[in-house]
Amino acid sequence: MATEGHKYIFVLGGVMSGVGKGIVTSSTGLILKERGFGVNLVKIDPYLNVDAGTMNPTEHGEVFVLRSGLETDQDMGNYERFLGRDLTPEDYMTSGMVYQAVITRERSLGYNGKFVEAIPHVRDEIIQRIEAAAAHNGSQISVIEIGGTVGDFQNALFIEAARVMRLKHPDDVRYLLVSYLPVPNTIGEMKTKPTQTAVRELNSYGVQPDFIIARSNTSMDEKRKEKLAIWCNVRPDHIISAPDVESIYDVPLNFEKDHFGDLLLDALALSKEVPADMRDWRNFVERSKKSDKVLTIGIVGKYFDTGDFVLSDAYLSVIEALKFSGAEIGVKPKIEWVNAKDFAKETGGGTDIETLAKYDGIIVPGGFGETGIEGKILAAKYAREHQIPYFGLCYGMHMLVIEYARNVIGLKDAHTVEINPTTTNPVVDVMPEQATLIKEGKYGGTMRLGVYTADLKEGTVARGAYGAASVEERHRHRYEINPDYIEQITNAGLVFSGVSPDGVLMEIAELPREKHPFYLGTQFHPELQARPLTPHPLFTAFLKAALERKESAKS
Numbered sequence: 186m187a188t189e190g191h192k193y194i195f196v197l198g199g200v201m202s203g204v205g206k207g208i209v210t211s212s213t214g215l216i217l218k219e220r221g222f223g224v225n226l227v228k229i230d231p232y233l234n235v236d237a238g239t240m241n242p243t244e245h246g247e248v249f250v251l252r253s254g255l256e257t258d259q260d261m262g263n264y265e266r267f268l269g270r271d272l273t274p275e276d277y278m279t280s281g282m283v284y285q286a287v288i289t290r291e292r293s294l295g296y297n298g299k300f301v302e303a304i305p306h307v308r309d310e311i312i313q314r315i316e317a318a319a320a321h322n323g324s325q326i327s328v329i330e331i332g333g334t335v336g337d338f339q340n341a342l343f344i345e346a347a348r349v350m351r352l353k354h355p356d357d358v359r360y361l362l363v364s365y366l367p368v369p370n371t372i373g374e375m376k377t378k379p380t381q382t383a384v385r386e387l388n389s390y391g392v393q394p395d396f397i398i399a400r401s402n403t404s405m406d407e408k409r410k411e412k413l414a415i416w417c418n419v420r421p422d423h424i425i426s427a428p429d430v431e432s433i434y435d436v437p438l439n440f441e442k443d444h445f446g447d448l449l450l451d452a453l454a455l456s457k458e459v460p461a462d463m464r465d466w467r468n469f470v471e472r473s474k475k476s477d478k479v480l481t482i483g484i485v486g487k488y489f490d491t492g493d494f495v496l497s498d499a500y501l502s503v504i505e506a507l508k509f510s511g512a513e514i515g516v517k518p519k520i521e522w523v524n525a526k527d528f529a530k531e532t533g534g535g536t537d538i539e540t541l542a543k544y545d546g547i548i549v550p551g552g553f554g555e556t557g558i559e560g561k562i563l564a565a566k567y568a569r570e571h572q573i574p575y576f577g578l579c580y581g582m583h584m585l586v587i588e589y590a591r592n593v594i595g596l597k598d599a600h601t602v603e604i605n606p607t608t609t610n611p612v613v614d615v616m617p618e619q620a621t622l623i624k625e626g627k628y629g630g631t632m633r634l635g636v637y638t639a640d641l642k643e644g645t646v647a648r649g650a651y652g653a654a655s656v657e658e659r660h661r662h663r664y665e666i667n668p669d670y671i672e673q674i675t676n677a678g679l680v681f682s683g684v685s686p687d688g689v690l691m692e693i694a695e696l697p698r699e700k701h702p703f704y705l706g707t708q709f710h711p712e713l714q715a716r717p718l719t720p721h722p723l724f725t726a727f728l729k730a731a732l733e734r735k736e737s738a739k740s
Contacts, residue, residue, distance in 0.1 A: 191319050192326040192357050192453045195347040197394070198334045199364035199383025204400050205427070205436075206363045207260035210330040211267035212437035213361070215466070216446040217326055218268060221459035225322035226264040227276050227315060227329040228257065231339035235281035238632070246498030250661045250713055251277070254635025259501050260330065266505060266716050267437070275318040280339065283310050303342060311346040326453070335362070336386045348391045359452050362387060362394035363427075366401040366409070375401060377412050384417040395452055396423045404428045423448060434470050434717060438463060469717045473512035480516050480731050482507060483544035485523045485564040486552065500550050503578065506715035510725040516732055525549075525557030528564065541567050546574040546703075546731035549581030551661070551710060558604055562588045569696070574703035574730040576723070579662055582694055582706025583613045586666055586674065594677045603664050612674070614667040633660045637685065637709070639692035645682035646705055647693045650726035656683075658692070658709035665708065666691040683707070703730035 194213065198206045207228075214226045234240060237248045238256030249262040255274045265272055287310050291301045319327045331347065333340040351358040364380040384394060397419050399405045405426040414421040425443050430436060440446070441461060450457050486500060507518040521544070528538050541547060547568045549561050561581070565588040568575035577585045583601055590599035590612045598605075601613035616633065640655045641648040648654070666674075666681075668689060675681060678700065683693030695705040703726065715721035 190357060191316075191324075191354075192359075192455065193315070193319075193350060193354070194326065194328045194359050194361060194449070194453075196328065196330045196361045196363060197344065197347075197387065197392075198331075199362050199387070200334065200379045201365055202334055204334075204363050204365045205398075206330050206332075207263050208433045208436050209361065209363050209398050209427070210260070210328050211263045211433075212440055213328050213445075213449070214264065215267045215437045216440060216461060217328070217449070219461040219463055219466075220446055220450065220457070222326050222455070223322070223324040224268070224326050224328065225276060225318055225324040226268065226272070227278065227318050227327060228260050228264070228332070229311075229329060229340075229343050230258050230277075230279045230332045231337065231343060232279060232332075233281045233284070234279055235285055236277075236279065247501050248661070249502065250634060250659050250710065252636045252659065256634065256661070258332070259498060262502050262505075262713070263433075269716055269718055273318075273321060275314070275321040278311070278314050280342075283307060283314070286310055304345065308342055308346050308349065311343055312350060315346070315350070326455075335383050335390075341390070344387075344390045344392060351392075356454060359395045359449075360387075360392055361396045361398055363398040363400060366399050366405065368402060375403070375405065375409050377409055377416070380413060381416045384419075394419060396425060396448070398425050398427050400427045402429045423452075432470065432473065434466070434473070438467060438470065465718055469509075469512055472515070473508060473517075476511075476515045476517050478516040478732070479519050480511070480545040480728060480735060481519045481521060481543065482546045482548060482731065483521050483523045483541060483564075484548045484550060485525050485528075485541075485561055486550050486557070502710070502712035502715070503548065503550050506712040506721050506724045507728070509715050509717050509720035510728050512717075513720045513725055514728060514732065516728060518728065523564070525560030525564065528560035538563050538567050541573065542571065544573060545735045546576065546727060548576045548578065548727075549584050549706075550712075551579035551581065558584070562591075566592055569701065569704055572702060572734070574727055574734060575701075575705070576703070576727045577694075577706030578712065579660075579708060579710055582708055583664065583666075585704070585706040586612055586679070586694055589677070589679050590670070590674065593679075594673060601664055610670075612667050612670045613664050615664050632663050635659060637690075637692075639683040639709070640686055641693070642680070642682045642684075645680060645693075646695050646698055646703065646726065647682040647723070650722040652722070655686075658707070658711060659713045660709045662708065666694070702734055703727055 196206050196210045198204050210226055214224045217224045236256045237258050246259045248256045249259050250256055252271045253274050257277045261272055287307055315329060331340055331343045364383050366375050366380055368375045410421045410424045413424050425445050430439055446461050447457055511518045547564060561584045565584045587599050590596045596610040598608050599610040599612045600608040602611045602615055636657045636659055638655055638657050680695050681691045682695050684691055692708045711721045711723045
């Protein structure tokens, strides 16, 4: 359990989902870390899935994989990026995890024959997990985000746990409500009533917020602060304006303008002796904005079908990784979404593949399933033949290898068995242990997940980018390059520059620099380890190649 005097900050949402609780939690963690405190961040998701691994990205956004291999909500990625360190399985919780633990304990007579009920048993399991996360991290402050919105049936038990924790530790628990204040176009005035209603709803649980983070498209004026203070029983200086900003990385800097860190520490009776040193963070934010060099990057994917909107959250970590590396080398990546289905004329797509010529670089990100696969293979072919920097991530590496086998080696039916189980040239095959799991219908949490080591070959693009002989990267996949084809593929000129220590698994495939400026794919997901202050070297190398191509075209 956490030590006595450990501080807990609960972040809850009001009015609507997607209001920015994850960024508030991340920013709060960064501010407290910069004040010299040990901080751990916890995400609570109220869905019954045991983890995020089986969720559709077009509905829930990307799945973020921790170093341990746990498949989590994308907010965990923001937590890691803001804190600049790895998080652990103890820092993540779903209703499914909680209920599974309670039921397993009940089945083994862990409750000594008592009635097992939501209160106290499920609630106490939640509290135990929160305290265990604090103890595991050895932190001084835990910031816990409760997913969903106040009033949702699903998160009631988590709010009840937060209420009881304050009863247990009245001086050590504080509540932040992140709420939305609309400014209707037809009225032209910021409205506080929805937030007042959200606070009353929260009060009905026995919880009174100590702070209100007021999200809106514009800054809050003093009159609105006073109104919220009166009707929500919150100090005016504890109502923090959180207007829309250019970048999520501006948020902690914006909070500090309202002295948010000082106010939090006062509320928790903690020392303010160490001032916030945000110099490195501020420098990153400034670098990310000041460059006038723009690189147009086409992301050829398929998780775009959400009505009239593009769900960029499906590729959130890829987008952020590009931003970090762009700031590192002084360019601004301009991302354009390219639906892979549009290139495959045999499946009804009508877009000319020549439209890819306008891009300074092309990325084919991860994914599963048949949809859009031929379009992705065509994109890999076009990038290879036209010397456009190409970066394939997991599935994107498979597309690179399939394309090379078909169009360079001549194996016209080369494919992945994921899509064509009967292909006579399965250059991408299912891992043997994965075949058994698929046959048994065991999909959740069973892929090759988490960190594995790759050894890098000297003289390759990958080795040059990393500047190291071996690296550790995070994985999430069931299919691998078929070992039976490795010799044939390498003899044809494609280099497997990263391999597992035992030499069996191909981790990176690339063309030598003399053949292509940057044509590289990874079996792993490098985007998961890219951070604002430590950009990922492969993304940086990719953007450098794109910049060189663009500048050479001008000369």
